[in-house]
Amino acid sequence: MKAIVIGASSGLGLELAKQLAANKCHVACIARREDRLNELRTQFPEQIRTYKHDVKNYAEVETLFPKICKELDGLDLVIYCAGYMAPVTPNEFSTTKDLEMIDVNLKGAIAWLNEAAIRFQGTRSGTIIAIGSVAGDRGRQAQPAYNTSKAAIATYAESLRNRLSSSGVKVITVKPGPMDTEMTHGLGLSNMMSAKSAANKILGLIGKNGEFYLSPVHKAIFYIIKRIPSPVFRKLKI
Amino acid sequence: MYEFDRQRITKLSGFGMTQSSDAYLYRPTSEDQIRELLSLARQQGRKVTLRGSARSYGDAPNGSESLCIDICRMNRVIDWNPDSGLITCESGATIETLWRTGIEDGWWPPIVSGTMAPTLAGALGMNIHGKNNFKAGPLGNHVTSLDVMWADGRVETLEPSNPLFFAVISGAGLLGVILRVTIKMSKISTGNLRVLAVSPRDWDQQFELFEKYEGDADYMVSWVDCFGRGDQSGRGQFHAGWYLQSDEADYRSLLIDSQDLPDSIMGLVPKSVVWRFLKPLNNRFGMRFLNAAKHHAGAILGNHKTVTQSLVAFSFLLDYVPNWRNAYLPGGFIQYQSFVPKESAKHVFAAQIQLQQEYRLESFLGVMKRHKQDRFLLTNSVDGYSLALDFKVTTGNKNRLISLCHKMNDLVLSHGGRFYLAKDSTLRKQDLEQYLGPALNEFKALKQELDPECLFVTDQARRIGLI
Ligand SMILES: Cc1cc2nc3c(=O)[nH]c(=O)nc-3n(C[C@H](O)[C@H](O)[C@H](O)COP(=O)(O)OP(=O)(O)OC[C@H]3O[C@@H](n4cnc5c(N)ncnc54)[C@H](O)[C@@H]3O)c2cc1C
Numbered sequence: 001m002k003a004i005v006i007g008a009s010s011g012l013g014l015e016l017a018k019q020l021a022a023n024k025c026h027v028a029c030i031a032r033r034e035d036r037l038n039e040l041r042t043q044f045p046e047q048i049r050t051y052k053h054d055v056k057n058y059a060e061v062e063t064l065f066p067k068i069c070k071e072l073d074g075l076d077l078v079i080y081c082a083g084y085m086a087p088v089t090p091n092e093f094s095t096t097k098d099l100e101m102i103d104v105n106l107k108g109a110i111a112w113l114n115e116a117a118i119r120f121q122g123t124r125s126g127t128i129i130a131i132g133s134v135a136g137d138r139g140r141q142a143q144p145a146y147n148t149s150k151a152a153i154a155t156y157a158e159s160l161r162n163r164l165s166s167s168g169v170k171v172i173t174v175k176p177g178p179m180d181t182e183m184t185h186g187l188g189l190s191n192m193m194s195a196k197s198a199a200n201k202i203l204g205l206i207g208k209n210g211e212f213y214l215s216p217v218h219k220a221i222f223y224i225i226k227r228i229p230s231p232v233f234r235k236l237k238i
Numbered sequence: 239m240y241e242f243d244r245q246r247i248t249k250l251s252g253f254g255m256t257q258s259s260d261a262y263l264y265r266p267t268s269e270d271q272i273r274e275l276l277s278l279a280r281q282q283g284r285k286v287t288l289r290g291s292a293r294s295y296g297d298a299p300n301g302s303e304s305l306c307i308d309i310c311r312m313n314r315v316i317d318w319n320p321d322s323g324l325i326t327c328e329s330g331a332t333i334e335t336l337w338r339t340g341i342e343d344g345w346w347p348p349i350v351s352g353t354m355a356p357t358l359a360g361a362l363g364m365n366i367h368g369k370n371n372f373k374a375g376p377l378g379n380h381v382t383s384l385d386v387m388w389a390d391g392r393v394e395t396l397e398p399s400n401p402l403f404f405a406v407i408s409g410a411g412l413l414g415v416i417l418r419v420t421i422k423m424s425k426i427s428t429g430n431l432r433v434l435a436v437s438p439r440d441w442d443q444q445f446e447l448f449e450k451y452e453g454d455a456d457y458m459v460s461w462v463d464c465f466g467r468g469d470q471s472g473r474g475q476f477h478a479g480w481y482l483q484s485d486e487a488d489y490r491s492l493l494i495d496s497q498d499l500p501d502s503i504m505g506l507v508p509k510s511v512v513w514r515f516l517k518p519l520n521n522r523f524g525m526r527f528l529n530a531a532k533h534h535a536g537a538i539l540g541n542h543k544t545v546t547q548s549l550v551a552f553s554f555l556l557d558y559v560p561n562w563r564n565a566y567l568p569g570g571f572i573q574y575q576s577f578v579p580k581e582s583a584k585h586v587f588a589a590q591i592q593l594q595q596e597y598r599l600e601s602f603l604g605v606m607k608r609h610k611q612d613r614f615l616l617t618n619s620v621d622g623y624s625l626a627l628d629f630k631v632t633t634g635n636k637n638r639l640i641s642l643c644h645k646m647n648d649l650v651l652s653h654g655g656r657f658y659l660a661k662d663s664t665l666r667k668q669d670l671e672q673y674l675g676p677a678l679n680e681f682k683a684l685k686q687e688l689d690p691e692c693l694f695v696t697d698q699a700r701r702i703g704l705i
């Protein structure tokens with residue numbers, strides 16, 4: 001199997017890349033921090049290739065994507081995992097921070113997954129995994145732009161799934177709950193899933209098509225949360 | 239002007255559907271466009287893979303991440319001379335183009351494969367043979383000239399006086415792009431053959447039949463039931479064919495209408511759906527049953543019978559059932575054809591059948607032909623016989639099947655046998671080295687000279703070490 005993981009230098013993406021490589025998959029790993037990427041490549045020199053790229057350079061993707069496929073000698077799986085959550089205080093409205101999150105979490109995803117769609121539509125095969133978040137299920141007080149970016153990527157991925165299903169392409173949306181990664185450091189969250197276990201569950205979804213939470217509890221809780229009327233939700237402050 | 243277009247990415251496989259890879263597919267219509275594509279590939283840092291109708295079974299027409307030049311749209315007949323029988327075509331013209339163009343003027347392709355779909359480019363890339371190989375040699379023997387575009391874009395006309403002629407034909411798409419071909423057709427006076435059917439009971443009888451008719455028949459082929467055991471090993475059905483001669487051209491039998499295959503079988507079942515009925519039988523038990531039924535029916539009803547059959551019906555039996563390969567889905571199938579010198583063919587084929595039975599992986603179809611040697615560089619030919627075997631591939635049997643094929647390879651090689659790249663899915667580098675010997679080095683030297691940047695590649699060439 002040949003895979004591309006975008007956002008593979010830390011957290012969930014790093015774990016996905018490692019587990020794929022450990023299963024003899026050839027993985028192209030993409031992120032900005034080269035030192036992290038190099039470390040990963042040293043661990044799996046046969047399996048892993050690395051590419052330094054900032055997902056905000058959308059224009060680069062059109063040439064980088066086919067180049068990676070050539071170097072991998074094929075492609076079966078693309079995982080868009082790059083994500084950014086800016087620290088936002090309760091009264092803060094920072095357009096710079098908010099647009100940065102939209103750029104990384106949404107626009108970067110569109111640039112990469114459109115390329116994946118072009119490829120897999122042609123080869124009539126392949127799997128796309130988009131990492132959303134439970135945070136995209138409601139517009140909460142804490143993180144307007146982050147929530148929006150995660151809601152948007154889920155909608156975008158649903159459209160891809162509907163467009164590509166007749167070509168035999170699988171599009172999986174994953175909505176993890178809180179995970180213990182650099183993104184959540186210092187936020188004082190409890191009951192977090194490890195990135196390792198999340199990655200393992202995500203790779204277990206390959207072969208399926210649709211939208212998935214990573215635990216039955218999340219699935220049940222968010223079934224309810226999504227149905228709470230907005231005026232009530234506002235008061236709950238969750 | 240061609241540009242690099244990501245949307246052209248396509249999953250390509252050979253006829254057996256077992257090996258596939260993704261390439262950027264271009265279907266040019268002119269020599270200039272092909273030249274453009276060669277520079278485009280170079281500019282993109284990509285390789286080029288040449289592809290015809292993809293009737294080769296394995297990975298010969300595939301090239302992972304290449305720009306794939308599919309020649310099929312360049313299919314015009316450039317010149318047809320009904321007096322001399324010389325036909326010049328663009329290389330995407332097919333065996334079907336040849337017979338349809340020639341037959342009403344009393345000419346038939348000198349060599350045909352079991353399907354009429356192959357392009358002349360692909361047919362010469364592999365240098366195909368027919369059921370008349372023992373007499374007529376491969377298709378390359380009947381080519382009077384061919385135009386080739388080398389990797390640098392130059393076009394050269396090759397004739398049999400040029401040693402490159404013998405390398406490009408049989409060259410598996412690795413030396414240059416075959417653009418145009420002139421072939422000498424065979425004169426016929428009727429569109430029919432006289433066909434004799436005999437049911438041999440074992441290997442001795444099979445070989446006796448081939449020996450008996452080889453000095454005389456125009457065509458010979460035998461079907462072998464791979465489920466026959468012990469003293470029944472080698473049982474099957476032998477056919478010899480003779481062109482029906484007549485003093486006057488038999489105009490009616492030469493009409494395309496009297497040749498065309500019927501659209502339905504027994505006038506009832508549309509051909510396009512027949513593969514669906516085959517599918518439930520396409521397993522070990524179904525095939526054992528069908529093979530036995532065919533053998534016994536042949537032995538009782540048709541032994542030593544002579545019938546008249548149209549050239550098309552005799553030659554392209556497999557085209558009767560369109561999409562028959564779908565009966566092998568989802569895993570697809572491979573064909574394994576080995577060529578063994580006449581002295582040891584009986585021993586090797588019997589041992590191959592026994593090995594299959596030990597592995598419980600009997601081929602569903604075995605086809606035997608008689609061959610003679612030719613002088614093409616990557617030739618598969620021997621003065622002897624070939625046995626072609628079809629194996630269904632499943633996730634469960636794949637590894638065992640490969641191991642069986644490798645054992646059969648060893649057997650063939652230890653008796654001086656050879657293999658045919660159009661039917662290959664399982665050859666190893668060492669197998670190729672062993673049967674080609676010095677010819678392999680000669681080929682690689684030519685490749686280096688004609689295509690120093692190694693622009694032309696195929697998945698097969700990478701797998702078996704041709705490049
Ligand atoms: C049902 C069936 C029956 C068959 N029976 C026979 C038979 O009786 N005898 C026999 O010999 N074979 C037989 N074959 C095999 C078939 O004839 C060969 O595989 C033939 O090469 C197919 O031609 P193609 O146009 O499909 O070429 P492809 O399979 O597409 O390509 C064959 C080779 O030619 C090269 N090539 C393609 N285009 C060019 C070009 N423009 N210039 C240079 N090289 C090029 C390719 O790179 C490849 O290596 C049979 C196949 C099938 C499916």
Ligand SMILES: NC(=O)c1ccc[n+]([C@@H]2O[C@H](COP(=O)([O-])OP(=O)(O)OC[C@H]3O[C@@H](n4cnc5c(N)ncnc54)[C@H](OP(=O)(O)O)[C@@H]3O)[C@@H](O)[C@H]2O)c1
Pocket residue numbers: 006007008009010011012013014030031032033034036053054055056080081082083084104131132133134135175176177178179180181182183184195
């Ligand atoms: N942690 C959670 O609780 C949680 C919950 C639900 C969903 N998620 C989602 O899970 C995904 C992974 O997050 P994580 O928790 O593993 O966080 P993380 O450890 O911070 O990892 C984020 C990854 O994205 C990459 N990235 C960020 N900005 C980038 C840019 N501009 N260009 C290229 N790569 C960029 C980072 O690489 P570089 O910095 O090296 O570029 C890093 O590899 C994200 O989509 C996140 O939204 C996380």
